[in-house]
Amino acid sequence: MRVLRELIRRPSALFGLIVVAIVLLAALFAPWIVHFSPDNQLTDGLSLEGAPLPPSGEHLFGTDTLGRDLFSRVLFGARTSLIIGLVANGVAVAIGLLVGLLAGYLRGTVGNLLMRFTDLMMAFPALLLAIALAALLKPSLWIVAMVIALVNWVQVARIVYTETRGLVERDFIVAERSLGAGNGRIIFLHILPHLMPTAIVWGTLGIATTVLLEATLSFLGIGVQPPQPSWGNIIFESQSYFQDAPWLVFIPGAIILATALSFNLIGDALRDILDPTQRGRL
Amino acid sequence: MTVFLARRLVQAVLILLGVAAITFLLLYYLPADPAVLIAGRSATPQMVAAIRHELGLDQPLVMQFLHYVGSLLHGDLGRSYTQKTEVLPLILARLPATLLLMAAGIVVEVALGLTFGIISAVWRGGFVDRSIMMLSFVGVSSPQFVVALLLLYVFAATLGWFPMSGFGTARHVVLPALTLGVLGAGWYARMVRSAMIEVLRQDYVRTAHAKGLSGRRVVLSHALPNALLPIIAMVGIDIGQFMSGVVVVEAVYGWPGIGQLAWQAIQQVDVPIIMGVTLVSALAIVLGNLLADFVAPFVDPRIRSQ
């Protein structure tokens, strides 16, 4: 509660909260907001030559290359993309934190094995994994979320590993051990909180990149399949149109940016609020 | 040190073997059949079978893999299915271009990321900080294809400052490296900022101030090295990240690197090329991380003494 109050007190965090709330609500209530089905290829949605229509009163964000209403696609796409950006990315960061932390903390054989496994995963081309999975599994949103999580945790693990190695050398960790604290306690209560800034940076920057990554993976056949919209695949489908139908690229792009940025503003504020050494002045 | 090196090298070889095994397995289970693709549309099942035999694809998986590893040890990456030529020279011909591009990309992103990250951390909370963080987000959230084309339209097609396509002179590198680096720079800026903020409030920074050092010196010489550790790890990781980035950038700028080769091979299920590129990039990544592990002790003496 205190946290929420402090968040609201900060203008930037408040802005972030509002944007996130709007996006979440829009995703949730999409069917009641839009006039067109996101999949409906309207007969009058294309010019006679087959060009998409620019934004207008009828189509707030214009239409796409199949004559569908972009506004409703963006709204419905939010559902997919939020799951990717928040869940998939969140899981990736969580796995990365856990593995990096354990490897950095445990050292020895277990730590070494974990780190070598991480190295292996890192050396292994993600794209290939994606393609193979695409061929072997039934494509779905959850599969792509899983693949993103599988692919993206590696970098987080590496960074966290390095940081943890530095942290375990600090005296307060030695002190904690001398008190008889178990590994679990040291890891979760004393090391993890210090990794929060890193987690927040990766968690929030990852939103935009994973949303775009989803589009690449969907293109390779493992993600959501057409006609289901996602912010990433709206951009991806039409990225070569960025000159002739800029709204197809820049509107969803701006929305991804705004969403990621808002989460980041909240994340930054949270970090400051939760970090006691930053308390005091705003 | 030699012991450390030897151990890491053994590990690296094991990792490469692991990558080879997994890749091999995945490719084996792909539904697409290279023999069908090679034999063409007019082929009869016998012809397909004959080609499968020629490629050795009718042998059990284990035999195929052992055979592959066997020739690998002789430095033989096999022959491309579609190009009917040795894979190694194909990769070697393109590798320098990709390495150059990656190196340039890393320089760009590290330079931009460090500069902006430091500035942001020092003027934390101010207008400059906010603008930089906003920019870094724009960088991170932009689809690379669009960034690449935009840069190309503006700086090559319209202004004519750089050539639109190709490889060879220093001017050719600028736009591709920028495209690659812009995205990464956003990441670096955030990481650097976050690490610097942590470091800037340490006691030893206060000590440095107490010595009467200039602000710049305190930041660059006393704070920065302490914040570098995660950044070095990032550079190691980046090599892996770039492997996918180069596909797009090379395609847009007509850069003759292995990204394009890999992409085409994947499209055509040219297994030997996919394996080759995978191994080469895995090697690059392993070496990159090795290098990062290697550099870290020079930056942080506490790690050195362990």
Added chain:
Amino acid sequence: MPDGSGQEQDAVLTVDNLSVDALTPEGARRVIDDISFALAPGETLCIAGESGSGKSVTALSIMRLLPRTSLRIAGGDIRLERQSLPRLSERAMRDVRGGEIAMIFQEPMTSLNPVHSIGAQLTEAIRTHQGAEGASVENRARAMLDVVQINDPARRMKQYPHELSGGMRQRVMIAMALSCRPKVLLADEPTTALDVTVQAQILKLMRELKREFGTAIILITHDMGVVAEMADRVAVMRDGRIVEAGPVLDIFERPQADYTRELLAAVPRLGAFAATDAPPRITASAPPPVPNGATPVLAVKNLVVDYGASSSLFSRRASEAPAVQDVSFDIMPGQTLGLVGESGSGKSTTGKAVLGLVPFTGSVTIGGKAIQGLSAAAMRPVRRAAQMIFQDPYASLDPRMTVGAAIAEPLAIHSIGTKSERRERVASLLGRVGLAADHASRYPHEFSGGQRQRICIARALALEPKLIVADESVAALDVSVRARVLDLMLELQETLGLSYLFISHDMAVVERMSHNVAVMRAGRIVEAGPRRAVLSSPHEAYTRELIAAVPIPDPRIANLHK
């Protein structure tokens, strides 16, 4: 009653009605309340006083190095000669820092940059203000290390802070501050981490500096012996105010304020307890401490700790000089072993090894249980029985944890009590070490050095262990609090039968606390035995040296030294 000794005109440094606020989410809290003093060239002003009274904050205000996010000058002026420091540009202030006013910080452990070698940090200071270059700078740096009695300066220059003992880091800090011969030296507890022989050397060095260059010194200390030895004038602080100030003799002989009197009364004197075998009893009814034939709480045999040794799959290599070599001793239940010795002699290392916190060879038995090779789970009961108070209190507290949580931590770890019981326990522990219950919700960085030390003591006491390794655990405390804490420790010993491995360089304190004393030098125990025997009739020259170097808290005697 600030002492406006009328020499304001030719003062190098003047502090006028300085007030400092701490910024908290609940609003500003005043930590320095309207203090004033002046410092003449060549004069030494000792600021003594209660821990947490604002001594360090005063010094930091002068340097303009208050942490920006939490502390702010609320009023008043500070003048270096005619310049008003708060109004200087950052550029001009830079020249003042290090060049005209140098500061030795209270926390030597964290005040050196971990990634730069000692040499680099030292030469940097010299270069910045002297404009000198090349080999001469190196030589100066080496000479400075020599001056602060760091052995083998050439090698130390190449080492990094973490490779040095606490006292050595403290001396490097001192060397750094002195290297530019500043007009004003702010020394915040410069010798707390040092053994008495080195302390004596450092104090001598400061006196020479003062004599030769007319350096004015503000010496923040709670060691009344040091005050007596060094001060021209003394200011006594409490709760952010100067409660009394004046020439050193006046303060010692005719203290005005109650607090000053209290302070002086609490000063321990070496030899005060020379007549008894055991430390003085606090409670009359206490049982005799050593039951005959009992097994030792702690038995150490042939302990060796070698930081340089690397054990890997392929090689095993030993460094030339292990930090601890072949150390053996026993501690019986209810007894205290005082471990003294020069800085860097391996005291902290011994303490850590005993609790299995650094890799060692040899045998360590706690409560009859050999700890080497024990699994984490098997180690838990041992951990509960044996606690450590670390030499650097700040570094040993998790910066993200409130002090209340930190003290409750051991209780939580060993699942003792309910949440509310723990809270009560924390409050009572805080009370016993002289802190307020409402401090529990604050974070470590919001405390003074001494306060942090008390927090660590409270944490170690929380479990009521059988054995406590106390590493310089009262070094940063002012005498009155120190007396209180020592009493507390003794009381616990009597009521609970606690044993202590008491690491300290303060001979008076060691005398007060110990049943037995061991003297360490260069990783070995050079002399050990019952307290009385070791302190009154030492065999080793080194032990004698140690005892002789103890400052005497009497300005008249001390002045003879000068």
Added chain:
Amino acid sequence: DTPTSGGDIIVTYKDDIATLDPAVGYDWQNWSMINALFSRLVDYKPGTTELGPSFADSYDVSDDGKIYTFKLHPGVKFTNGREVIAADVKWSIERAVNPKTQGPGAGFFHSIVGADKMTAGTADTMDGITAVDEHTVKFTLSQPDATFLNVLALNFASVVPKEAVEAANGDFGKHPVGSGAFTLKEWTIGQRLVFQKNPDYFIKERPHVDSFTVEVGQEPLVALLRLQKGEVDIAGDGIPPAKYLEMKKSPEFEGMIVDRQQLETSYVTLNTQVKPFDNAKVRQAVNMAINKDRIVRIINGRATPASQVLPPLMPGYDQSYKGYAYDPEKAKALLAEAGLKDGFSTQIYTSNTDPQPRITQAIQQDLAAIGVKAEIKAVANPNVIAAGGTQGQAPMVWSGGLGWIADFPDPSDFYGPILGCGSAVAGGWNWSWYCNKEIDARGQAADAMPVPAKAEERNKAWAQIFTDIQTNDAPWIPVFNERRVVAKSKRMGGPDEIYIDPTRVIDYEAIYVNK
């Protein structure tokens, strides 16, 4: 305007050139380059589908249509200086058929005596090809084959010098030596290939340009920009959909766009072995459900709606055949007749490169209108091919992006490999898994008719075969015939058909630079 000689031009492609080995190369980028590097016994007249002699001066066909005898033009030289002789022809074709070569063209030569043994790997030579003397070569077929001359005009039938192939040691594709209009002068992997005019080419006055340089790895959008600035002469990949309308309308590009019909049909295969497409009524119903006009609009009118299997330029195309008109109501009725009043669920595979997924979505929407829920599987080409060629796997496949472009202008090419029983096998390209024994027999009969004597009759027979297939069995939904679009610089001369040649893609021999 008459072609002028001289000039060096630049052509761009996105994909790297895989190989220039005529026995191996089989994609539309290298097809025309190989064509320009090598020569064959017979060839098409530039820009047409008309066959004529090439380095064979003349040929003879026996009455039973089984023996073909060619007289070689004397003095034709490989660019290594050696004369081309009959033994080279024999050796080259045998090489193309030999499974060791791993070439995709072996199947075309199936009618030559001994081809079966060769492809089975049990023989090293083919009895059906004999070098009668240095300048005479004779082919013996196991059955009459009306398309045989077309086969000999394929790149796979190019002559190669044995010694050069052997010298290249397995790398002939990168070091080609032929007797064609050009020689390969330089190949920088991943960057460029430089082709230089062959001064000794046996057809005088050709080629016209001194050299052409192929720059690879060029993104089509960028290639167009470069074309606009005059850095490039031919953007080989054509115009991406995103730019098409803009360029078409812009006066700046006037005369730079070549837009022509090719021998292509894009279609949806309906798997006749998978329920409910095993019912012809269902197949006819979905045929009526597709609004082809709207699909053509989605691709900016770059195609014409198709009514039948054969493309309009193909001999045998039936002008009068209208196929299934767009009529969702009737489609629904037909579905109801088939007992599927409530529709059904199915899958449609498609290549994942733009605009194929978009077109598939349009198809999906049309199907939905008659109650057919089709799930889209957009995957990489090899996976589409794999799915189509696996029995019982893919109910529907959209062929766009892997569409059937004829190897040679003969209707039989649209039957055997994609609709005949022989290709309804695992790994085959008959993704409808359509096998009608009666039609197969009619096809064989038509192919046995000698050409050119009975060409007209034969075309009629084929026309009937294809309309019968579509009317009765409807194994496909023919959707449209896509036109090819190429962008070229203003200085490039010559008629459109040499830039989009029906058999060569780009006819490098014929193009020239305006002076």
